[in-house]
Amino acid sequence: MNDINEIVLYDLVKDIIKEGDFVGSIITKCKDDQKSVIFSNKVSISKDNGLFFEKGLNIGFEILNHKSSAFSRRLRNFSINDLSTIEYCIKIPSDIMLLYDEGQFSDAFPFTINLLHTSGLYLNDYKFGINHLDFVHGEILKNPISLIHNGIILADRVVIDDHGDPVFYDCLIVGRDEKEELKVSYEPLTNVDDKVVEYIIILGIEELKI
Amino acid sequence: MLLYENKKAELINILKIGVNPFKKFVSTGEIKEDLGLVTSRKSIIKRIITIIKEEKNFILPIIGDVGIGKTHLFWALKNTLYYYNTIYISLDIVFKKFFYNTYSEFIDAIGVEPLRYIINHLCDEWGALEKIYGFFHVADIEKVKKIGFQKLESKFEENEKDALIDVINGIATHQLDPFKKIEAEGWLLGELMNIRELSRLKLRYDLRKGKAAYVMLKLLIENSKLGTVLFIDDFEKIISMINPKDEDAEEVFDPSWLYGQSQNPEEISSQKLLQKIIKLQSINGLRLIITLKFDQSLEEIKNRFQELSKDKIIKFIEPIYIENFIEDDIFDFYLSNMKHFLENIGLTKLAKEDFGYFPLNEQILRTIYSRSNGNPREIIKILIKIFNEIIFSNDDLNTILEEYES
Numbered sequence: 178m179n180d181i182n183e184i185v186l187y188d189l190v191k192d193i194i195k196e197g198d199f200v201g202s203i204i205t206k207c208k209d210d211q212k213s214v215i216f217s218n219k220v221s222i223s224k225d226n227g228l229f230f231e232k233g234l235n236i237g238f239e240i241l242n243h244k245s246s247a248f249s250r251r252l253r254n255f256s257i258n259d260l261s262t263i264e265y266c267i268k269i270p271s272d273i274m275l276l277y278d279e280g281q282f283s284d285a286f287p288f289t290i291n292l293l294h295t296s297g298l299y300l301n302d303y304k305f306g307i308n309h310l311d312f313v314h315g316e317i318l319k320n321p322i323s324l325i326h327n328g329i330i331l332a333d334r335v336v337i338d339d340h341g342d343p344v345f346y347d348c349l350i351v352g353r354d355e356k357e358e359l360k361v362s363y364e365p366l367t368n369v370d371d372k373v374v375e376y377i378i379i380l381g382i383e384e385l386k387i
Numbered sequence: 388m389l390l391y392e393n394k395k396a397e398l399i400n401i402l403k404i405g406v407n408p409f410k411k412f413v414s415t416g417e418i419k420e421d422l423g424l425v426t427s428r429k430s431i432i433k434r435i436i437t438i439i440k441e442e443k444n445f446i447l448p449i450i451g452d453v454g455i456g457k458t459h460l461f462w463a464l465k466n467t468l469y470y471y472n473t474i475y476i477s478l479d480i481v482f483k484k485f486f487y488n489t490y491s492e493f494i495d496a497i498g499v500e501p502l503r504y505i506i507n508h509l510c511d512e513w514g515a516l517e518k519i520y521g522f523f524h525v526a527d528i529e530k531v532k533k534i535g536f537q538k539l540e541s542k543f544e545e546n547e548k549d550a551l552i553d554v555i556n557g558i559a560t561h562q563l564d565p566f567k568k569i570e571a572e573g574w575l576l577g578e579l580m581n582i583r584e585l586s587r588l589k590l591r592y593d594l595r596k597g598k599a600a601y602v603m604l605k606l607l608i609e610n611s612k613l614g615t616v617l618f619i620d621d622f623e624k625i626i627s628m629i630n631p632k633d634e635d636a637e638e639v640f641d642p643s644w645l646y647g648q649s650q651n652p653e654e655i656s657s658q659k660l661l662q663k664i665i666k667l668q669s670i671n672g673l674r675l676i677i678t679l680k681f682d683q684s685l686e687e688i689k690n691r692f693q694e695l696s697k698d699k700i701i702k703f704i705e706p707i708y709i710e711n712f713i714e715d716d717i718f719d720f721y722l723s724n725m726k727h728f729l730e731n732i733g734l735t736k737l738a739k740e741d742f743g744y745f746p747l748n749e750q751i752l753r754t755i756y757s758r759s760n761g762n763p764r765e766i767i768k769i770l771i772k773i774f775n776e777i778i779f780s781n782d783d784l785n786t787i788l789e790e791y792e793s
Contacts, residue, residue, distance in 0.1 A: 202521035218521035234520040269521075278516050278524075279507070289565065320523065331522060349522075385523050 185359050186222055187266040194260070196223050202274050204329060204351055205230075205266040207257075212324055212375060213237030215252065216331075220266065227258040228266060236322055236378055238300055245305035247297030247378045264327070269349060269361055276363040280333060280347035289317040289334055294381035298335075299343075301375050310337045310371060320380035321345060325373055328352030332367070335377065342371050394740050401734070402746070402778050408728035409770040414458035416475030416620060422727050424463045425716040428456070431707060432463055438704055439471065439616060439674050445702040446668065446675045446692075448622075448685050451709030454764025457678040460709065461618045464676075471614040471674075472497050478624045482656075485663045486600040489617070491577050493604060497611075502575060505610050510562040513538065513555075528563045532556060543602065550598040553590050554606065560588055575603070601663075605670045615673050619664075622677035623684045625691075628657035658695065665696050682706075711761030717752050718744070720766070746777055746784055751791050 186195050189208065198221045205215040205228065217233035233252035238245050257263060269277075290313075298321070300307040314337045321335035323345065332348035345367045354360055402408075414420060424432055438447055451457050458475075465473040474496045481488040494502060510516075513535040515526045535555040543551050561571035570588055574580060577600070580593045594600040608615045668675055679685055685706055692701045712720065721744060729738035744752060751773070759765030769791075776787050 202518070204522075216520040216522050218518070232520065234523075278511075278518075380523070385519055385525050 184268045184270055185265065186220065186268055187228070187260070187263060188359055189261065189264050190353075190357050191359075194222065194224060197221070199268055201271065202269040203266065204269065204331070205233075206264045206327075206329060206351075207237075208262055208264045209237075211237035211239050211248075214322065214324070214329055217252070222266070224260075227256060227260050228263060230255045234384060236295065236380065238297060238302075238376060238378075240305060243305075245297065245300055245302060245307060247295055247300075247376075249295035249378070249380055249384045251384065265359055267351060267359055267361065269351075273349065273361060273363045277333075277347065277349055280363075280365060289319050291319045292379050292381045293383055295384055296379055296381070298377040298379050299371065299374055307376075310341050310343070313337055314341070318379050320382070320385075321377055322380060323369070323377045324375040325352070325369060326375065330367065330369070335379075338368070342369060343374065343377060344368050394737065395742065395745055397737065398729075398742060399746060399777075399784070401729075401732070401737075402774065405778055406728075406732065407771060407774045407778060408725055409767050409774055411767070413454075413764070414456070414462065416458065416461065416477055416618075420459060420462040421466065422459075422724060423466070424456075424460070425712060425719045425723075427713050427716050428460075428463075428709070431460070431709065432467060434707060435464060435676070436467065439468065439614070442702070442704065443672050443674065444668060444670075445704050446677060447704040448688075448706040449676060449678045449709060450682055450685065450706050451678070451680070452711075452762070453680060454762050455709045455711065456763045457709060458620055459763075460678075461620065464616070464618070468616065471616050472501075472611060473616045473618065476617055476619045478619065478621060478660075482624075482660065484595060484600075485660060486598070486604060486667075487577065487595045489667070490594060490600040490604050493607065493615075494576055497607075499572075499576065501611065501613075502607065503572075505607055506558045506575070507562060509535070509558060509606065509610060513559070515559070515562055526563050528559050531563060532559045535559065539606075542605075547598045547602060549591065550602045553592065553597075553599050554602045556590055557588065601666065604667070608673055609671050616676060617667070617673065618676045618678075620678050621680075622688065623679050623681070625657050625660060626684055626687055628653045628660075658691075661691055661695050665692065665699065665701065668701060669699065679706075712756070712763055712766065713761065714753065714756050716761070717756045717766060718749070720763070721747070721752055721770070747773065747788065748792075751788060754791060 185193050186199055186203070187193060198219070200219050203217050203220050205217070205220070207213045207215065213235055214237065215230065215233045215235050217230045219231050221229040230252050231254060233255060234249060235252055236247070236249045239248055297307045298309050298313065298318070316336070318335050319333070321332050321343070323330040323332070323343070329351045330345050330348050332345035334346045336344045336346070338344050346365065348364050348367050349361065350364060350367065351359070351361050435447065438445070449457055449460065461473070461475050472493070474493055476489060476492055481492070510531060513531045515531045517525060519525045532555050535558070536552065539551060539555070540548065557571055557574050560567050561575055564571070567588055570584060574588060574590060574593060577594045579595060585591065585593065592599060594603060667673065689703055725742070726738050755766055755769045759769060773787070773791055777784065780787055
């Protein structure tokens with residue numbers, strides 16, 4: 178994992194806040210019931226006004242008709258004034274993004290499944306849990322996003338292996354180390370035990386249309 | 388003393404298995420050669436490397452007699468130029484379908500990974516890595532193709548635009564359409580394709596037809612992080628094609644019956660070939676090395692180039708001449724070849740031993756030098772003969788050597 182303290186824009190745990198306008202690949206993890214994550218390419222941060230996103234994509238789980246359901250919403254001129262509802266906001270270093278970008282073209286798997294609409298593949302919840310891992314066993318799913326305790330995995334594709342565990346390919350991993358420092362890394366392949374996974378959302382390509 | 392003698396006996400025993408340390412007296416572009424140059428020629432390679440580093444888009448003639456080591460020089464260059472794609476071109480192979488065959492040789496030399504790397508970066512420049520929300524790729528293949536064409540069209544002539552569209556299609560499909568990636572890679576590697584395969588890729592022709600191979604060559608050479616050196620061996624063949632044949636020779640078919648008196652078909656095709664070489668030479672950053680046997684051929688080639696290039700200026704560098712070995716070279720060559728031979732068969736310990744010139748001696752090497760007038764090919768031929776006798780004759784070593792000492 179790379180030390181990215183210099184690119185942590187906001188961290189509630191370590192009480193870091195960098196004011197200003199930031200452009201790049203930015204991930205914001207919210208501290209809310211929806212366990213939501215915001216992806217954006219531009220964010221403005223100030224102590225007084227909180228975070229402002231010109232454009233962004235918000236994903237997470239919500240309860241609809243007594244059932245949990247994954248969502249992804251486009252954000253336009255969206256503000257979060259209460260900074261205590263945000264756990265962290267980090268900008269991925271450009272060298273790691275370069276690795277991630279190169280990995281996007283390296284796959285030789287033509288039979289990758291793209292979902293049209295965002296849906297929840299897995300949610301670890303006592304009451305409203307979801308588990309479709311068996312259903313897609315052996316398939317290659319495009320654009321998975323996973324929350325693992327405090328960490329986030331954004332991958333190009335995911336496959337469920339023989340043990341029923343997800344294997345993420347070409348992934349960006351954001352997480353905290355034992356000292357609660359935020360770290361980010363790129364991994365071509367990551368095996369994760371489904372027991373530690375909070376959720377896996379498969380992003381629908383409809384959300385990615387310009 | 389005993390151990391020393393045993394090493395010599397060991398060497399003779401190895402030779403008696405039937406392996407001749409001197410096997411090849413003709414160097415080719417296909418079979419790799421690791422043996423370096425002799426001392427007197429090291430300055431030549433330094434000069435060539437300096438020219439390659441300092442100049443671009445030139446033709447460098449290398450002139451030397453038959454068997455002097457022009458092709459071997461290619462291998463010495465290739466083994467030295469780490470930051471260049473050094474490609475051997477034989478006119479015999481590329482004479483027909485020049486650009487396609489040159490492209491095939493180029494791909495063969497650089498390999499598939501650099502090809503993927505270059506086209507990946509090209510696609511990146513055309514907007515293939517456009518991201519939404521800072522992370523998600525939303526490459527629109529048609530948009531990428533359009534940007535690619537806009538960026539490249541000014542670099543190509545009007546009659547090359549169709550080929551350019553095909554090439555951009557092939558590259559964008561390879562990079563952005565996982566369902567057609569494998570077929571598109573086949574097309575980029577120069578595989579011949581039928582209409583069905585081509586229509587699936589939305590391409591008109593494979594690289595064999597039209598100017599697509601030239602467009603690909605230009606894109607790869609100009610976008611490669613390494614420089615490119617094309618080594619065209621035996622360039623005089625182009626003159627022998629242009630010049631009329633011996634008039635005394637019996638003609639079963641006189642081409643002038645069909646094509647008129649002014650130009651025979653060979654002359655036309657050789658002119659076309661020269662025009663293609665002029666075209667190739669205009670690729671930014673390409674360095675051309677040609678080998679010739681005679682000085683006068685260079686003047687003729689220059690004149691031909693001048694006639695055909697019209698307004699374009701072809702930069703000819705002053706030729707480099709390769710001379711016969713000087714006497715010291717034969718000792719240098721013999722020792723390094725023996726060492727290389729022993730290392731190649733896995734006898735690295737024996738290769739480190741100092742055998743002097745064993746199983747030959749200084750006198751024999753001097754005699755070989757004077758008999759061959761220092762021509763490397765002739766030297767190797769004689770060495771092969773001697774070693775064959777050592778290997779296969781039942782006579783003792785001294786008797787065999789006596790014959791060659793005078």
